[in-house]
Amino acid sequence: MELYEFGVGQLAEAFEKGAASPSEALSSVLERIGELEGEVHAFLLTDEEGARKKAKEADGLWAAARKGGARPAPLAGVPYVLKDNICTNGIRTTCGSKMLEGFVPPYDATVAGKLSGSVLLGKSNMDEFAMGSSTENSAFGPTRNPWDTKAVPGGSSGGSAACVSAGFAPFALGSDTGGSIRQPASLCGVVGLKPTYGRVSRYGLVAFGSSLDQIGPFARSVEDAALVFEAISGHDPKDSTSSPRPVPDMRKACKKGVKGMRIGLPREYFAEGLDPEVKDLVMGAVEELSAGGAEIVEVSLPSSMYGLAAYYLAATAEASSNLARFDGIRYGFRAPGAKDVVSAMKKTRSHGFGDEVKRRIMLGTYVLSAGYYEAYYNKALKVRRVLKEEFDEAFGKCDAIAGPTTPEVAFRFGERTEHPLSMYMSDIYTITANLIGIPAISVPCGLSKGLPVGLQLAARAFDEETLFAAAAEVERGAGFAGRIPGRIGGASR
Amino acid sequence: MGISRDEVMRIAELARLEFGEEDAARYALELDLILGYVAKLEEVDTEGKKPLTHAQELVNVMRQDEPVQGLSQDQALMNAPARKGEFFLVPRIMDNSDED
Numbered sequence: 154m155e156l157y158e159f160g161v162g163q164l165a166e167a168f169e170k171g172a173a174s175p176s177e178a179l180s181s182v183l184e185r186i187g188e189l190e191g192e193v194h195a196f197l198l199t200d201e202e203g204a205r206k207k208a209k210e211a212d213g214l215w216a217a218a219r220k221g222g223a224r225p226a227p228l229a230g231v232p233y234v235l236k237d238n239i240c241t242n243g244i245r246t247t248c249g250s251k252m253l254e255g256f257v258p259p260y261d262a263t264v265a266g267k268l269s270g271s272v273l274l275g276k277s278n279m280d281e282f283a284m285g286s287s288t289e290n291s292a293f294g295p296t297r298n299p300w301d302t303k304a305v306p307g308g309s310s311g312g313s314a315a316c317v318s319a320g321f322a323p324f325a326l327g328s329d330t331g332g333s334i335r336q337p338a339s340l341c342g343v344v345g346l347k348p349t350y351g352r353v354s355r356y357g358l359v360a361f362g363s364s365l366d367q368i369g370p371f372a373r374s375v376e377d378a379a380l381v382f383e384a385i386s387g388h389d390p391k392d393s394t395s396s397p398r399p400v401p402d403m404r405k406a407c408k409k410g411v412k413g414m415r416i417g418l419p420r421e422y423f424a425e426g427l428d429p430e431v432k433d434l435v436m437g438a439v440e441e442l443s444a445g446g447a448e449i450v451e452v453s454l455p456s457s458m459y460g461l462a463a464y465y466l467a468a469t470a471e472a473s474s475n476l477a478r479f480d481g482i483r484y485g486f487r488a489p490g491a492k493d494v495v496s497a498m499k500k501t502r503s504h505g506f507g508d509e510v511k512r513r514i515m516l517g518t519y520v521l522s523a524g525y526y527e528a529y530y531n532k533a534l535k536v537r538r539v540l541k542e543e544f545d546e547a548f549g550k551c552d553a554i555a556g557p558t559t560p561e562v563a564f565r566f567g568e569r570t571e572h573p574l575s576m577y578m579s580d581i582y583t584i585t586a587n588l589i590g591i592p593a594i595s596v597p598c599g600l601s602k603g604l605p606v607g608l609q610l611a612a613r614a615f616d617e618e619t620l621f622a623a624a625a626e627v628e629r630g631a632g633f634a635g636r637i638p639g640r641i642g643g644a645s646r
Numbered sequence: 647m648g649i650s651r652d653e654v655m656r657i658a659e660l661a662r663l664e665f666g667e668e669d670a671a672r673y674a675l676e677l678d679l680i681l682g683y684v685a686k687l688e689e690v691d692t693e694g695k696k697p698l699t700h701a702q703e704l705v706n707v708m709r710q711d712e713p714v715q716g717l718s719q720d721q722a723l724m725n726a727p728a729r730k731g732e733f734f735l736v737p738r739i740m741d742n743s744d745e746d
Contacts, residue, residue: 515677
């Protein structure tokens with residue numbers, strides 16, 4: 154087994170025992186990246202020099218610990234990747250947009266600070282400003298799915314998902330506003346968690362929909378995702394929406410099993426539009442949960458299929474406001490040649506933003522404008538309330554809700570770019586968790602036509618423990634942990 | 647509910663975007679399709695429901711009023727497309743200004 158195949162926990166253990174050093178692990182992943190990045194295009198930037206320096210520091214820390222010194226942070230020396238909408242001090246952060254092509258943040262996001270002992274390999278590709286489900290909206294070209302390079306990796310955190318799937322890094326962070334961690338995790342065959350809203354600080358995450366955005370981990374096993382989640386969560390005075398609740402031992406939760414747990418299956422999630430093979434694999438995983446001692450109950454979320462419509466009004470409204478800051482004055486791109494400040498802003502925004510971003514700004518501006526606010530924006534927020542009440546009721550009958558993460562496996566490039574709505578449909582099952590702020594995880598449960606299928610589990614707010622316990626059970630049944638596709642693109646191995 | 651080309655232009659003005667004729671027509675069509683889809687929200691009975699703006703429904707999170715170090719002026723200006731000394735430099739704002 155090569156070091157690039159090691160998971161987060163396995164690497165930390167190897168460092169602790171002296172079986173491998175952070176610099177050796179780094180060399181292995183860098184070699185892997187050098188070999189396959191041309192096929193995958195997961196990165197917008199790699200920082201080999203910074204990574205080597207950091208790995209060397211970690212070599213010293215682990216060596217000192219073996220001689221009886223202080224124990225380093227659990228993820229010290231472990232290589233990782235950040236989505237390119239997470240600010241990194243002195244390292245370019247583009248959000249996949251021409252608008253921020255030359256932007257170098259003067260500060261670190263809180264999550265980057267919390268992982269300062271780990272080895273940052275670079276910044277991953279994404280749909281521009283996290284708007285999209287395939288990375289096809291990146292201004293710098295799409296990422297390809299390591300399982301089939303003719304297929305999309307999902308999005309918007311497609312670069313992070315592909316990095317972990319391809320063996321470029323044992324973990325990565327992404328952001329999830331409507332499914333942008335779970336959907337690419339599902340399509341790339343890795344574990345992806347959207348934590349409870351408020352669990353992880355959003356300080357330094359370039360805002361899309363502030364009431365919906367949450368940073369979370371990608372990893373190749375549930376336990377690795379749990380380790381990373383523990384490392385990045387907790388209260389941050391710089392994000393007033395972050396929660397002061399203590400974060401329990403998530404690794405323990407992974408070993409808890411599901412005996413006595415009640416798993417709810419919403420009948421609406423298994424209706425039309427769901428690929429039959431995806432359905433079969435998801436139901437197979439549900440049977441594993443049942444075999445592990447969970448009680449399977451039917452629940453109903455009658456309004457859940459309206460979540461997507463409510464989301465596209467709430468999220469675009471918030472985005473139109475958040476993206477107003479990109480005016481070409483304080484940072485980022487400025488279009489040349491404008492005579493006055495207003496036309497400079499218009500030119501800057503019209504040239505700096507791509508199509509989908511402009512579409513969403515337009516929609517958001519429209520639904521917030523006089524005369525439409527009540528009919529669209531407020532109506533969406535009332536539906537959001539209805540959704541929350543329906544989930545609250547369902548969580549009276551069960552501890553976790555299970556279903557498919559996406560209706561289908563990874564689709565091909567160009568298949569959905571012409572029709573914005575067909576692209577949006579890819580998030581139909583993931584979107585409600587953001588609207589009501591609950592945690593949800595996608596865990597691989599098998600392959601359909603050679604492409605990964607993800608099972609999604611959602612739980613009550615701040616109950617990630619239940620998610621990890623159930624997801625670990627699914628993972629044991631599927632035997633998917635640690636899996637990396639055998640052959641990527643045309644590259645021979 | 648159809649969106650006219652004029653309406654697209656009006657929203658673009660509000661959003662500080664500009665479009666050519668062809669793009670405006672395309673955006674009108676695409677926004678129409680999306681609004682047609684979201685219109686199905688009408689089917690949900692929301693009588694008496696309070697809008698949910700935020701999942702945790704937090705209000706007024708306070709902290710101690712203690713000064714902390716922020717960005718330096720140079721850091722704040724380092725990404726400016728144009729600067730003049732300690733200031734962000736922008737094209738002129740007032741129409742009647744004869745200043746260059």
